[in-house]
Amino acid sequence: MRTVFFLLMLVLARPCLALDAAAVGKLAFGDADERSAALAVLVAEGDPKMVALLEALAAGDVQTAGERVLIVKGDEAIDAVTGAKVTPLPKEREDVVANNRLRREIESALSALKLLSPDRAARLAAAQALATGAEDAVLPLVKKAMAQETDPAIKPMLELIAATLELKGGTKESRIAAIRRLGDSNSPNTKTLLMALLEKDKEGRFAETDEDVRAAAQASLRAVEGKLVWGEMGGLLFAGVSLGSILLLAALGLAITYGLMGVINMAHGELIMIGAYTTYVVQNLFRAHAPQAFDWYLVCALPAAFAVSALVGMVLERVVIRWLYGRPLETLLATWGISLALIQMVRTIFGAQNVGVENPSWMSGGIQVLSNVVLPWNRVMIIAFAALVLVGMWMLLTRTRLGLFVRGVTQNREMASCVGVPTARVDTLAFGLGAGIAGLAGCALSQIGNVGPDLGQGYIVDSFMVVVFGGVGQLAGTVYAALTLGFANKFLEAWSGAVIAKIAVLVFIIIFIQRRPQGLFALKGRAAET
Amino acid sequence: MGPIATTISRLYGTRGWIALGAFAAVLFIVFPVFSLLVPPSSPFHVSQYWVTLIGKIMCYAIVALAMDLVWGYAGILSLGHGLFFALGGYAMGMYLMRQIGREGQYQADLPDFMVFLDWKEYPWHWWGTEHFWYAMLLVVVVPGLLAYVFGYFAFRSRVKGVYFSIITQALTFAAMLLFFRNATGFGGNNGFTDFKRILGFTIATPETRMALFAITGATLIGALLLGRWLVTSRFGRVLMAIRDAEQRVAFCGYNTVNYKLFIWTLSAVLCGIAGALYVPQVGIINPSEMSPANSIEIAIWVAVGGRGTLAGAIVGAGVVNGAKSFFTQAFPEYWLYVLGLAFILVTLFMPHGLVGILRKWRATT
Numbered sequence: 082m083r084t085v086f087f088l089l090m091l092v093l094a095r096p097c098l099a100l101d102a103a104a105v106g107k108l109a110f111g112d113a114d115e116r117s118a119a120l121a122v123l124v125a126e127g128d129p130k131m132v133a134l135l136e137a138l139a140a141g142d143v144q145t146a147g148e149r150v151l152i153v154k155g156d157e158a159i160d161a162v163t164g165a166k167v168t169p170l171p172k173e174r175e176d177v178v179a180n181n182r183l184r185r186e187i188e189s190a191l192s193a194l195k196l197l198s199p200d201r202a203a204r205l206a207a208a209q210a211l212a213t214g215a216e217d218a219v220l221p222l223v224k225k226a227m228a229q230e231t232d233p234a235i236k237p238m239l240e241l242i243a244a245t246l247e248l249k250g251g252t253k254e255s256r257i258a259a260i261r262r263l264g265d266s267n268s269p270n271t272k273t274l275l276m277a278l279l280e281k282d283k284e285g286r287f288a289e290t291d292e293d294v295r296a297a298a299q300a301s302l303r304a305v306e307g308k309l310v311w312g313e314m315g316g317l318l319f320a321g322v323s324l325g326s327i328l329l330l331a332a333l334g335l336a337i338t339y340g341l342m343g344v345i346n347m348a349h350g351e352l353i354m355i356g357a358y359t360t361y362v363v364q365n366l367f368r369a370h371a372p373q374a375f376d377w378y379l380v381c382a383l384p385a386a387f388a389v390s391a392l393v394g395m396v397l398e399r400v401v402i403r404w405l406y407g408r409p410l411e412t413l414l415a416t417w418g419i420s421l422a423l424i425q426m427v428r429t430i431f432g433a434q435n436v437g438v439e440n441p442s443w444m445s446g447g448i449q450v451l452s453n454v455v456l457p458w459n460r461v462m463i464i465a466f467a468a469l470v471l472v473g474m475w476m477l478l479t480r481t482r483l484g485l486f487v488r489g490v491t492q493n494r495e496m497a498s499c500v501g502v503p504t505a506r507v508d509t510l511a512f513g514l515g516a517g518i519a520g521l522a523g524c525a526l527s528q529i530g531n532v533g534p535d536l537g538q539g540y541i542v543d544s545f546m547v548v549v550f551g552g553v554g555q556l557a558g559t560v561y562a563a564l565t566l567g568f569a570n571k572f573l574e575a576w577s578g579a580v581i582a583k584i585a586v587l588v589f590i591i592i593f594i595q596r597r598p599q600g601l602f603a604l605k606g607r608a609a610e611t
Numbered sequence: 612m613g614p615i616a617t618t619i620s621r622l623y624g625t626r627g628w629i630a631l632g633a634f635a636a637v638l639f640i641v642f643p644v645f646s647l648l649v650p651p652s653s654p655f656h657v658s659q660y661w662v663t664l665i666g667k668i669m670c671y672a673i674v675a676l677a678m679d680l681v682w683g684y685a686g687i688l689s690l691g692h693g694l695f696f697a698l699g700g701y702a703m704g705m706y707l708m709r710q711i712g713r714e715g716q717y718q719a720d721l722p723d724f725m726v727f728l729d730w731k732e733y734p735w736h737w738w739g740t741e742h743f744w745y746a747m748l749l750v751v752v753v754p755g756l757l758a759y760v761f762g763y764f765a766f767r768s769r770v771k772g773v774y775f776s777i778i779t780q781a782l783t784f785a786a787m788l789l790f791f792r793n794a795t796g797f798g799g800n801n802g803f804t805d806f807k808r809i810l811g812f813t814i815a816t817p818e819t820r821m822a823l824f825a826i827t828g829a830t831l832i833g834a835l836l837l838g839r840w841l842v843t844s845r846f847g848r849v850l851m852a853i854r855d856a857e858q859r860v861a862f863c864g865y866n867t868v869n870y871k872l873f874i875w876t877l878s879a880v881l882c883g884i885a886g887a888l889y890v891p892q893v894g895i896i897n898p899s900e901m902s903p904a905n906s907i908e909i910a911i912w913v914a915v916g917g918r919g920t921l922a923g924a925i926v927g928a929g930v931v932n933g934a935k936s937f938f939t940q941a942f943p944e945y946w947l948y949v950l951g952l953a954f955i956l957v958t959l960f961m962p963h964g965l966v967g968i969l970r971k972w973r974a975t976t
Contacts, residue, residue: 099914214711235793236747345773347907401955403960404959405958409772409773410688410772410773410776411958411962412958413688413773413776413957414907414910414911414914414954414957414958415954415955417907417961418950418952418953418954418955418958419951419954419955420912420950420951421947421948421950421951421954422947422948422951422952422955423951424947425944425945425947425948425951427950428944429944429946502835527878538904542780542781542784545777545780545781546777546781549774549777580789580791580792581792583659583785583788584785584788584789587781587784587785587788588785590778590781591778591781591785592764593783594770594774594778595764595765595768595778596768598768598769598774
């Protein structure tokens with residue numbers, strides 16, 4: 082059946098399959114340069130029907146028999162020029178071997194041919210493929226596609242590709258014209274392209290020798306940068322808020338256990354890790370038992386992460402931390418021991434490798450705000466989630482009976498006990514709350530980063546810095562501190578690189594604490610004296 | 612009794628001196644004889660593995676001593692002592708790197724990692740490190756100066772307790788990030804390794820190793836006696852008073868900042884010396900020595916042995932590190948459980964450590 086169909090196709094396709102015989106011959110028999118030239122001729126004709134020949138050439142299915150060029154698939158062979166079926170198969174055949182250069186050109190040409198496809202997705206994919214590196218030969222095709230392209234997303238990409246190709250070769254005038262056209266673009270890729278023209282090599286010579294071209298590139302670069310600058314600032318701001326919200330999530334639980342209760346919990350990071358691993362387990366359960374509801378596994382994972390971390394936290398409080406109240410240095414060491422044991426436990430259960438936590442589909446992708454600013458959905462969600470957790474915690478502490486008790490116990494334990502507050506149980510519950518919030522943070526962080534046994538270690542120094550910087554016992558201080566540190570980190574990063582930025586922020590906090598040990602916002606009144 | 616005899620009897624009683632003498636005899640007579648003179652075929656031969664391991668643990672014991680001086684006697688818990696240790700180690704490492712000469716992989720004048728980074732000359736902070744005595748000066752001055760400046764500002768603004776611990780942790784974390792960068796000029800991730808010679812002696816021969824071992828042992832004993840001399844003096848009494856009630860001491864007219872600053876800087880210098888002894892014996896120094904986890908482990912050595920006893924710090928460093936090398940070979944997956952449990956159980960049930968248990972046992976019998 083398939084053979085019949087194939088033959089039918091051949092018969093129908095035959096009238097248009099009149100490829101340039103000379104070019105095909107050169108492609109098969111010529112030397113390297115002749116073959117490239119032949120390819121360019123064939124591509125310039127833009128005949129989509131020659132895709133078969135090029136694909137066969139790339140796959141190594143093209144053979145020659147005497148003067149004829151054949152496409153051989155198994156036992157079947159067709160003539161590359163006429164498209165006629167060749168039977169019987171000639172005995173004497175030779176493979177046409179495509180070298181790397183030719184392969185690259187073929188790949189480029191195949192992409193370029195797809196630019197004319199009626200399917201938008203195929204055109205977009207082809208344009209993206211060419212944007213990473215197109216061969217000179219496809220320029221006429223790109224121009225042809227540019228003329229008939231109407232899609233607002235694809236057309237600028239084509240213009241950029243065409244301009245890039247024209248920049249590489251061609252006359253001085255055509256290159257300058259191409260540079261001028263690039264000046265209208267607002268794509269970050271254009272900026273990289275133009276900057277390459279203005280680069281100097283080691284001896285201080287410009288990569289581009291022509292001065293007029295350089296001047297034009299300079300002007301265009303300035304125009305493009307002017308358009309990009311708002312996007313860059315916006316992107317930086319967003320990155321700052323995003324990092325700030327992550328720091329806030331990691332530090333909020335600590336704001337309760339350390340800030341309010343005064344417990345140095347070095348295992349806080351491991352409670353975050355437990356939340357992340359709970360998310361991983363819930364994800365796996367959904368994948369195994371309810372794959373159709375996979376997109377909503379987070380709805381289950383959030384309370385689960387809270388519950389598991391809170392439970393672990395409460396057990397720790399009852400078993401270890403309770404006996405060390407009032408001895409902060411001992412608490413620090415004991416909780417460090419707990420964190421080591423928890424890390425090893427997770428390693429034993431889940432293995433030392435990172436595990437994969439998948440975003441639900443509604444969290445992948447992002448919103449394109451400007452040409453060079455994309456806000457990823459998972460980051461946006463985390464900012465919203467951090468705000469939600471903050472509001473929830475604030476409500477809990479100020480509007481509920483438990484919150485009242487917690488505040489009472491932290492302000493004056495004896496007096497609270499005298500009026501009948503069960504202080505021991507409040508301690509356990511408050512610690513559980515802090516631990517549970519760490520679990521929520523872990524669930525959120527599993528959506529943007531790696532989940533592994535060492536996850537918590539990366540956050541412990543940062544979250545202590547946030548709480549200490551903001552002022553112990555202050556929720557508002559924690560928020561300001563998290564956002565300040567987030568912005569500071571990102572702005573310094575843009576200016577000096579990630580590691581130096583991180584070091585600078587740490588050194589800044591160390592100096593800050595020495596100048597102002599009570600943090601940004603000091604508690605007024607009696608609590609501040611101790 | 613003359614003043615020297617008084618001092619001697621002040622440091623340790625008869626039993627203490629006998630124990631110390633026995634310890635010294637083992638280090639300086641038994642180890643060299645059984646390692647160098649007894650042939651490897653004999654069952655009594657002490658192999659290179661043991662010499663290196665005990666040498667390494669003695670370096671750690673010096674660090675534990677330094678930690679006990681600040682934590683046990685002045686109540687300052689540092690979570691950044693690994694930084695001072697590593698700085699001393701890096702200073703020694705710079706000298707050792709320059710002793711390699713042209714025998715590196717690239718046979719160049721510069722160390723391999725600099726050739727790899729395509730550097731043409733030594734960065735400024737390597738100036739003079741080819742001279743042994745200048746490098747030794749760095750071993751003492753760099754950790755000491757950093758500790759002095761850091762401590763001056765911290766103690767003057769009355770940063771104490773947990774706050775101090777957390778910012779020392781931040782300090783060592785920041786330094787670790789800095790040293791991980793290739794551009795900092797200390798070999799990045801890999802740090803310094805592949806040493807060939809020290810003072811012209813080939814570093815891998817049993818004789819050189821034994822010499823390093825003996826120097827480390829002598830330093831340890833010297834540090835112990837120095838520490839003991841300090842804490843039994845008037846200075847030590849004020850220090851302990853500061854630990855127990857700083858405000859009262861201040862109201863009595865003592866400048867507590869100076870006392871704390873002195874012991875803090877001395878402690879950092881001791882750590883630097885320990886680091887400098889550690890590097891030639893172990894043969895590598897890299898930024899992971901500065902990781903916060905390493906520094907916090909030092910505290911557990913002291914806690915296990917018993918803080919505020921000096922000898923306990925040495926015992927603790929020996930016990931914990933001995934257990935570590937046993938477990939990481941025999942049951943690597945259980946080591947973190949053991950270490951974690953040690954942290955928890957010691958703080959909960961053994962506030963005075965092994966030395967405390969021994970004293971209690973001696974008091975009841």
